[in-house]
Amino acid sequence: MSSSMAFFSSTTPHLPSFSSSSKTHFPINPFLSLKTQRHLFVSVRATENGSGAAIALEVKKDSEVAEEGSNGVPVAAAVEELGVKFEDPKWVSGTWDLKQFQKGGATDWDAVIDAEVKRRKWLEDNPESSNNDFPVVFYTSIIPWWAWMKRFHLPEAELLNGRAAMVGFFMAYFVDSLTGVGLVDQMGNFFCKTLLFVAVAGVLFIRKNEDIDTLKKLIDETTFYDKQWQATWQDEKKE
């Protein structure tokens, strides 16, 4: 409470502009105005003018809200009319027309992949209604496995193999210079084989800096649910 009040006072210069702009929105649709603001300001507003009724809906548990303002309003009007739909000459009846992707007698799968990427990107930014009369029946599995390999796996594999080779060369040199054990003899040593395994695994799993955190989070995630279920048995052990 005090922290949000401090926040309020520290952003006093900003807040009046917010409240003046939102006052125009407020009578129309209280929910809409709250949505356009950041979550932080929502909580400040709640403490400030007590119009926490709308936020209370979000936060209050088990609310059964009687219809307000959307009572009996036809659904079509309640939803903004988005006239733009995804259209492309090569997208025919819910799938990519492979005949239009011919290049030199064979299907140009790279172009199909590009087209699908564009379509998905468009749909993410402009979601569309799903229609029974024009169903989407394109499955990515029609693109053959070697097209995926060539396009995605091979460049990445080249990158990773390059990294592994560089690390391997340097480590072999380093170990040789320290212990005098040559490359062939290193391969017979258990410790060196372990190092090799660690190097390969590291190159495979840690491709970006963020991957270290991601892996840690994943490991936590796999056991988190189990811990939540076991919590009630911790009581018994304490007794």
Place this chain on the structure above:
Amino acid sequence: MASVALKSFVGLRQSSPEKHHSSITVLSKPLPSNRLRYRRLNVVAGKSSPKITGRNLRVAVIGGGPAGGAAAETLAKGGIETILIERKMDNAKPCGGAIPLCMVGEFDLPLDIIDRRVTKMKMISPSNVAVDIGRTLKPHEYIGMVRREILDAYLRERAAGAGATIINGLFVKMDKPTDKFAPYVIHYNEYDGKVGSAGKKVTMEVDAIIGADGANSRVAKSIDAGDYEYAIAFQERIKIPDDKMQYYEDLAEMYVGDDVSPDFYGWVFPKCDHVAVGTGTVTHKPDIKKFQLATRLRARDKILGGKIIRVEAHPIPEHPRPRRLSNRVALVGDAAGYVTKCSGEGIYFAAKSGRMCAEAIVEGSVNGTRMVDEADLRNYLKKWDKTYWPTYKVLDILQKVFYRSNPAREAFVEMCADEYVQKMTFDSYLYKTVVPGSPLEDLKLAVNTIGSLVRANALRKKMAKI
């Protein structure tokens, strides 16, 4: 006390007559052999608890939903004096309303309780790839859609018929017992039918309490059961024109996508004469209205011309509370947090846990003749965890893998087109058992899943570059 009882039982075999005589007074009933099979010696059945004289065991069930109704019925049938306290007898709970086939059989539900039998489902991916599932269902298999007010009332009536006392009242608090076998004192407001009245304050002594009062359980608060993460499910009931309703005659839809929900799904479920369009989320609760708009947009062509007749929201627990049991108070159903991940199913598990807890009490008290203690109630937890842990864990893994991101959801919908997946999914949903399929098919499925995930993620990487 328990270990003493154990020792004297052993002493009984080799003892002299005097010892024999004293041990008889401690154990008035011979312990059957399976009672000795406990992990720890100081956890023993209530057989060492005192026999109740002059009356039966009294148990209060707080909450009259599926969990409370099932618990009260099983308790009453087991000869225990049961009271069920429900605050709103005609409560039309906001709920998806889907029950699996096994619930109809296990709880002997009459078929006219079921408004609709859903035999087809449509899964719709973020890029609107739509997959029909349900081809593998046999003619007698379906997902039942019920109205909660009808189901809850039916289970309560059955409990009343078995001998339970149904009280319309609001549970306020409980006084913990001062002694090991002293009774709990529950305080509740009994409603006398007058509109707007706060009710008459009543106190009652009971020996055990089953908390079946839902996601905001007061019983849970009283025993410091701890909190859980919960999802907000938001739903609008929409009455659509008859020709559009025809499409939803026996079909339910699931929409997945970041626009619809970042960690759950949006749905269109057919109800008795209208559809329920809704969505839910755990992590982005303030944006729930935005997600609802997006769900309505995705279903727009199919619900065009519909009128919103009701708007409702309710919390769905994501995992069990840290403490589901304390002394002689046990939680069941939503109060305990028994909602599955991935599908968010709770009705069946509520009813089943109510029944299991009641069975444990009946067994531990030998049909109400002896006092129960915490160990008897822990039996219910043990049985529950053992029976349903695989189901919960599998659904958790599915949610973690497939609801992560748009590519994962695309892969999910692609996988659903596979017949083997459909068969496995429906079998485990309808009968609540994780059935191991054929290993070869499982391997093929694993390979296909990885393939789908890899493809979808590869496309997403390209999308990020645009």
